[in-house]
Amino acid sequence: MKTFPIGGIHPSDFKEYSKGAAIEQFPIPAVVNIPLAQHIGAPAVACVAKGDRVVVGQVIATAGGFVSSPIHSSVSGTVTAVGPMADAQGNMKPTVTIAVEGDEWDESVDRSQTIVKSSNLSPKDIVAKISQMGIVGMGGATFPTHVKLSIPDGKKAECLIINAVECEPYLTADYRVMMEQGERLLLGARILAKAIGVEKIYVGIENNKPDAIAYLEKLACAYLEVEIVPLKMRYPQGGEKQLIAAVTGRQVPSGGLPIDVGAVVQNVGTALAVYEAVMKNKPLVERVVTVTGPKLASPKNLLVRIGTPMSALIDYCGGMEGVGKVIAGGPMMGRAVSNIDAPVTKGTSGVLLMPTEESLREKEGECIRCAKCVDACPMGLEPYILNILTQKHDYDELERHWIADCIECGCCTFSCPSYLPLLDWVRIGKAEVMKRIRERNAKK
């Protein structure tokens, strides 16, 4: 069975808590807070003001540039504030607050359950539509999808890879989408393939989801261009470069992009959002969020309007008792939350509640040169050296040790028997080296 070539770890997947819970519509809250920077790139620019009436699907902020994305209202009601508000980490970010009244949708949105299978849109129109509908990468990175679909001159896309790996432990949102919305997912993939002009679609799924593999393989009989690729379970297989290598055997060159090896990767949630945007005219106003944790009373997969406070989801699933840490996303790459009243955004794939006893790190010891970090690094780097060099501020040497290649997957910290915070240091070193590289390139 296929997998990526170097490194990787085998964390327990902990998906049993929520994998059986069918996607459930979460009730619309009384107030939503919709941040204007929910994607990588320039924040969107608000085009509504306090007192304005809005409906679901209406644009409330326009894209702030090419690498940016518009924001749509996820509820109907009255705008009560446009201004800075604390995000999940407590940083003040421009946000539109809307008091909910009813659930009135923009007329152009097709809310029926009918599956629309074909459209006459040209590839260019598809990309434009995806851009208008505010679609961004929903695996967590939130890179605007239309940018990824705009193939640079001189490059050629050869295949589309749907990232159905969901290699983060605990998370099951993508899994539930595959099991419940498989047909729409494949239609979304077909639209994406048309947008970039490729004939071949791979869907990479890890073998810890045999039912999803079987179900999609059955559906794929009607989609001849789709090939389901079962992958051997191993983290970080959902990393873009790792997934491409696992599926096609090609390695994205150091410092390069997936398109350099002819691949475009899109996540399951993104493919579904693309189907809804292009076929049903529905902007990105809601997403599936896994709310889970080892001690949570009832873990669930919820369809949540963007801007709903995370605390509302937590209360709905069993509350904060015994919780020491809240994580937005998965346990390997997700970010710890300090403000649980912060809203669900386009990139919130999960809300993970860690019990107090699992929240604190172990005390760090000494590096015993066991080489576990070197074995685990999927990029073939030497985290133990990067750790030392960062602490010595030796940025030239860090660059020569390819720190810029680090994908921040956390395998090194996960496997260190002395509990060294390897990735913490590597992030610091990498940020400085990236800054230096940018400055050098700007001078050229």
Add this chain to the structure above:
Amino acid sequence: MNSQKLVISPAPHIHGSNDTRRMMGDVLIALVPALIVAALVYGLQSIVVTAFSVASCVLVEWFVQKFMLKGPSTLGNLSAVVTGVLLGFNLPANIPLGLVAIAAVVAIGIGKMTYGGLGKNLFNPALVGRVFLLVAFPVAMTSFPEAAGAVSGATPLAMAKEAIKAGVPAVEVMQSVDLGAMSLGMKSGSLGEVSVVALLLGFVWLLVRRVISWHIPMCVLGSMALFSTIAWVCNPAEFMSPMFHLLSGGAVLGAVYMATDYVTSPMTKKGMVIYGVGIGVITMLIRLWGPYPEGMSFAILIMNSVVPLIDKYVRPKRFGAPKRVK
């Protein structure tokens, strides 16, 4: 706003089962069978020596850490215990305990703590202690108790070396040794190297628990086998057979437990291969042509000194590295 205090820390938020203490514990478990055989062959004295060695090493580390480095106690990671057991395993069972204490001071005090403690030392501490005794007290280090069933108090390697030097053809010497009995423990030597079977049992345990990988032990033993086979095929009158070399002396103890010491071995698999082959070749050079009957300790220490160089030039295979143009 929720007033509950939440932990904030960067990802990853979960940790694997690797833990220094657990891995050191696994090494200790792996050494139990060999200790049992040593006790059966040499009597309780072997357990006394090992226990005394452990106690001395732990005491020295505690003392240096508390009064000289003035840092928090480092005994919890069990590495001093492992060094103690391995040091004991590298000594004859009838060694005076005073010498064991000296060896512990040299091993931990000089071999480990002078460099800054765990993770910083260049040489395998247990071997530093052993080699110090070997050079300073050669008689005590080379007179072994007679093992039950063994021919004499000399190790098979020393016996063979003497006999061949005296002009006895190696073929005849070979006939006098029973390789099967030897591998079970019917031979003289340092107390830990007595039973190859017991040591290999521990090796399997270490592999199963993923404490070490196969690279270093297999490369040490493989290169020794290859080297001795070539010598043996070229001149069977002068050289002992490869099986004899693999089953005698510290070959397995060194390859599996001493050469694989994390701190003093390379960080990459490729580096481990170079290091392992280096140890095997140097061991055989010393055994066949050197003044000492056994060369494993020296070979490991010599290769220890090369590890920083290996780590500097042998780097892991990088993802997406440009293919070399031919």
